[in-house]
Amino acid sequence: MRRRLQAACAAALLAWSLAGCSTLGPKPKPSPVVASAPAPPPAEPEAAPPPPPKPRLIPRKAPAPVSCVPKNFPRAPRYPDSDAALKNAAGAADRYQLMAAGRLLRMQRLAALERALEACR
Helix, strand or coil: CHHHHHHHHHHHHHHHHHHHHHHCCCCCCCCCCCCCCCCCCCCCCCCCCCCCCCCCCCCCCCCCCCCCCCCCCCCCCCCCCCHHHHHHCCCHHHHHHHHHHHHHHHHHHHHHHHHHHHCCC
């Protein structure tokens, strides 16, 4: 039993010595303290810069629509071939003359509109 106790003590002593070796080692030399001027006070933290200003959006006015039709352009004429005029016509020949006159007026009006629109193109 004595041998076991000696073996246990030897094992404990060996473990303790190995643990102590890891803490031993060369210690760094302390740096010499040089008497100098007192250290400056710590710098104050800089204030955060202000956030960038939000861009001002200036509302733009939409351009005024440009009319292609001149202001002095005449209004549409009263066409002679209206439904009421055709119903009240005396005969087929009268209705034919009303429709022919209406067609001539419409062709003149269309030609004038095409000239006005050609300036816009």
